[in-house]
Amino acid sequence: MARGRLRIHLGAAPGVGKTYAMLQEGRRLRAEGADVVIGLVEPHGRRLTAALAEGLETVPRRTLSHRGAVFTEMDLDAVLARRPQVALVDELAHSNVPGSRNTKRWQDVDALLDAGIDVITTLNIQHLESLNDVVRQITGVTQHETLPDEVARRADQIELVDLLPETLRRRLVHGDVYPHDRVEGALTHYFRLGNLTALRELALLWLADRVEEGLQRYRTEHGITAPWETRERIMVALTGGPEDETLIRRAARITARTPGSELLALHVVPGDGLVQPHPGELAAQRALVESLGGSYHQTLGEDVPEALLRFAEDENVTQIVLGASRRGRLSRLLRAGVGQRTIHRSGPIDVHIVTHEQAAGATAQRLPRPGHRGTAGIGPVRLWSALAGAAVLLPVLTLVLTALRGRLGLAGALLVLMLVVVLTALVGGPGPALAAAVAAGLLADYYLTAPSHSLKVERPVDIVALAVFVVAAWLVGAASGAAARHTHRALRATSEARALTRLASAMTRGQDLPALLEQVRETFSLTAVSLLERTADHTAEPRWYVVASTGEWPPERPYDSDVETPIDDRLTLAARGPALSSDDQRILTACATQIGIAHTHGRLARHAAETDTLAAAEHTRSSLLLTAGHDLLTPLRTAEDALARLADADSYRAAGALAAARASVRRATELVADLNDFGRLRAGAVDLCLRPVALDEALTAALDDLGAGSRAIALHVPEQLPYVIADAALLTRVLTALGADALRHSPPGAPPALSAEALPGHLAVRITDGTGSPPGGARADTLPLRLSRDLAEAMGGTLTPVTDGAAFSVTLTLPASAHCPGEP
Template identity: 70%
Template sequence: MARGRLRIYLGAAPGVGKTYTMLHEGQRLRSLGTDVVVGLVEPHGRRPTAALAEGLETVPRRTVVHRGVSLTEMDLDAVLARRPQVALVDELAHTDVPGSRNAKRWQDVEELLDAGIDVVTTLNVQHLESLNDVVRQITGVTQHETLPDEVARRADQIELVDLLPETLRRRLVHGDVYPPDRIETALTHYFRVGNLTALRELALLWLADRVEEGLQRYRAEHGITAPWETRERILVGLTGGPEGETLIRRAARITARTPGSELLALHVVPGDGLVRSDPAALSHQRTLVESLGGGYHQTTGEDIPEALLQFAKAENITQIVLGASRRGRFSLLLRAGVGQRTIHRSGPIDVHIVTHEAAAGASVPRPPRPIRGTGPVRYWSAIAGAALLLPLLTLVLTALRGTLGLPGALVLYMLAVVLTALVGGRLPALLTALAAALLTDYYFTPPLHSLKVERAVDIVALVVFFAAAWLVGTAAGVAARRTHQAMRATSEARALSRMAAAMMRGEALPTLLEQVRENFSLAAVSLLERDPEHGPEPRWYVVASAGARPPERPYDADVEARVDDRLTLAARGPGLSGDDRRILAACATQLGIAHTRGGLVRGAAGAEPEEPGRPRAGALYLRPVDLDEALTAALDDLGPGGHSILLRLPEQLPDVIADAALLARVLATLVADALRNSPPDAPPALTAEVEPDRVTVRISRPTADDMADAPAGREGEGSALRLSRDLVEAMGGTVEHTADGAPSVTITLPTSAPRPGP
């Protein structure tokens, strides 16, 4: 049985009109033929609200006697027995009277939803559990009836019933909210303008967060990486250096000046494995960020600006705050700092460079580090080799000074520099070249055993030698970096190709997970599935696992790669670099495909089918698609011609399993074909019918034409119809062409969850 849909009318305070709006929606649905009943409504003596309930069928309340007092409550069993399409239930967060089956009204609503009944309800923002303390600080009133935020977040639709504070106070004065004896107290206490303004802002911000969740899902589903400035997100980059607190406070002030913005901090751990930050300083900075209401994150990256920008694009960051470089001017001439490189690559993201005390002094001394791509072992091996090779070579050249002379010494020293560059990269080569130049000057240029140079030709020879060593070292460093990138790309392609090959062979999920575990040297891997029907605390099930003691929940894992809202890949083991995390995320997507495809195969074989939520196979991206959105996109693609289509659609259309882009294209193609073959004064009609497990969309024309003369079936069909048939069948649906009478094309698609039609 399909679960019902939940709609919540959210208000900032009592009296804004939530119950009135709920009843108005009930009357509207009733006028459209929907079976609507009133499960429970609390008009609170407000005559307009009570009048709006007239004409709606009301399920009688049940009476409960508690301590000699008769109390009434919604008769849950009677509503379930009546089994309407839609039930109106007021005040979702309230407590049921003692002796009821459930302690809270939202638990009654959960039973109605489980029975397939749609519920329209109301809620005040002060009853949300996460805002309870904030509301008490604002109003001085403790709300004892609270609702877990997760219950509200699971609602299919939340609408804000908004009213200006001044308007609400005028309603109070006119007696539209409370009786006369309570008006004065309400105006001077709970309903002060400041209180109402703060509560209204809380409601707007809470709802904005839920809208943001939907936006992030949409961006992920459609592969959108460019930031959308729907709200300001400020990211501060932390190195663990002394400037960290200054940057955090500066970013916090930028956040505070932009209501609704969000503060995040990111520390990038270099991919070479060398620790160059103070863990204690980072821990203190993390505490500061969290105390200012921000979130702290950490990632690994070989290129720090690239890692910063990858995180920024993934989190829809709009502004980045970085500190001015602590490096000296000469170092900045040789290579631009992190700030400048980030600015050059940031695109539409604003980058703030903040000065600080540490930037004005000398750069912090740090030990030399290997160039990326050579690795610390080869780096230090090159330096150690040069330290041994140069003295030995000097002894040999000193003995042969009269035979080889200065040119021979420079050539052999250059060979030592080249060997060092090939092993360790640019910096060891430069150090070797400098040492070789000094040794040549001391032992082979007159005056001997002195660093003075008397002849101009010797000065030129030493300068040319050092410049050649610089070029050789740079070329070796670039070659090492390119080799590392090629190896990384090869490793990524090999991992994904092995995963794809295993999926093509039909390997079981545990085998695929074992392959992932071995590829990334992880201790254990689990594919976890979230129970969508569970309460506020999510419950996770292990779909398949590999390794010892696999994680059973996402927060038990060291590494997590989310597949979708339902599936996630959790792993225990050493931390992964940014590139490895990206490959792991791609593998997780492939595992999600394998899991969904296995569910579809089992469903086709007669097993209990799973709800499809990811791609099924090939290039199709099958998932639950909002049919309303697909129809709207199709008609928009037709331009002004799409406005003349006659639409006969039910009030609510369920989601269908399809590829969203292909479905919109098919609908637009068929409607355009019907428009071309219809008279201008008799446009085609588009109707939809909802059945328990499928939706039928019919595009019909009032008159016969060339297409109607063609026989039904594949022979004689136009190319548009044949192509559309192939695409719909690939998505698991059917297309039928009727040429008798009024020509029509009927598309049938499976629904993501069977629902009775309204």
């Protein structure tokens, strides 16, 4: 018997419509002639879901008793006996009541699938076992009902039931998910906008991985090796060398610029296992890759390009990032490097060659090390290379010149030897040049002047020639050494200026402190750098904390560092690495001062932003409380006076006082409700349902809410007005509040007027009364008008109070649709 097919409707949170979608699919299959039954559906009191389940055959549930309570579960045996083609089973991760045939509902579903019954079920992303910790970090709620990921992975089809977080919150407010007494708590806890957004992203990413698994399985089954660029995958090849950190960050930037892309890092281990980088370097690079959101891999291979491309084909990689070769030109001429061979074999895969400081011929952005006096810019390598070259070339040329002595003469031989001395001077400076000149003079005297094989010189002219030769050679070497020193000084000055310019430019662009410290670390070839700040408390031993750091094992205290540069009384720059010269220390001090300035400016900016935010919030709170207190004071005083008059008034006067008291208390109640709604609006908990609304309908509802007093309002509304895009309930509330405010402030004989006008793309409603604004504009800042203004802005419109001296008017402007009511 063929195993049944499993279809899962996956959701990011309760209330997105998984059960509804499952029932819709069941109805569709039944309409096509399939035998569909409901094994178990949990409507959770949702009317639309329960209505959709009506008309589908339902297998009666099994009743179980546990700890004195009665529960119902799916009757697995009854469904198996019924043997439908399709069974609808809700909540796959549910734990069954003790005493059931299986502990978990997914085990019941597995039994139905083994019996050849297709099952359609539902599942929330938070119930997957592998995501339990992540969901707890996001929502703060531990899910006790979990499902092994393998069960979901075995599903033949997974369909995401997606809903925008804002839409789900609106459904929650309307009572479509939970009862009204649970809505407020759900909105402020589990169903916060950030939680829903994170859960939705989690569901999308998990489902994308399942789609990717299906794609890879299809490619393997059909023998497809060419990459399909359905998703950008950037692979960086690692050697375990110091340049890998640069390559990883470069590949991460490429990945970040391509939404939905994936970063992979691959280290190819040689087959013989003889050449291996330090394990600590690979571990650090792996940590860096994972911190940047990538995945680290290793593979075995004799031919590195072949291993790279084989992995790229297996993982459907679309781009490869390689480092520039560290080999010299001669080595590259003899055999192509890994980069060139990878490019030749890559086919449709793009290959990026990234330069770095260890590449052959690359210019490192580091300060040149100051040399000893007289040898600055030359260094021991050039010095010994010059001496070795002279030791080899001078004897060889002397032997050749001895054979050609009759043709060239002494002058010609000395010119040839002078070339070697000049070359030695250019490479090694004055010291090796002088040594080469003396050696060349002695060789010429011994082999090329009469008498041969003797240091005696017969002709005085030969003595002069040899002396001039030695002096000229030394002068050329001295000039070469001076030029090398000047070049070194100029290069160092340029490097210092470049380092300070790069740091200042990074500060101008607003880079964070770790990026600035990374520049310092690279400039001075340091291992790690930390910016430390001392606490303000006065203790015997000062306490330090790390403001920012970069590199491996950054120092946490100044005395843990190899290099320390104080910035001010509380800040210091500490670093690990080689000792610095006095010149390097001077430049490091300048860089540390700039970093200290950047830290101070950033702290001041954050403090100013926090102060502005707190000041604005405090101003809003104080203004709101002052307005609410002022508005509440009048009706409460009126109610107090009216209640006092009730004590000694006759029945007629008591009835009037009671009516006044009721009106005042009603007004106070309205103000408190407005204050509560104002707070909810500021917190983003007011639900909006924007749609085309006819103004006359909203206006009629507002006049009904105003009661008998609305008859005094003069209406000037054209018959044909476009629909206004708004929330019908909130629009009615705004019009009611504006009408009530106008009625309260209109003097006798000057009733308020309401007019409407269609503007391009908008509809303007103007309410005018016969009195001007009180002194200081307090009329425009009352709580009802402030709440109405915020509600109008929430609907995409504006509310503008205007005082022209004799009258006070409020203009409500909202976006309008293109058609008028009644038009086709």
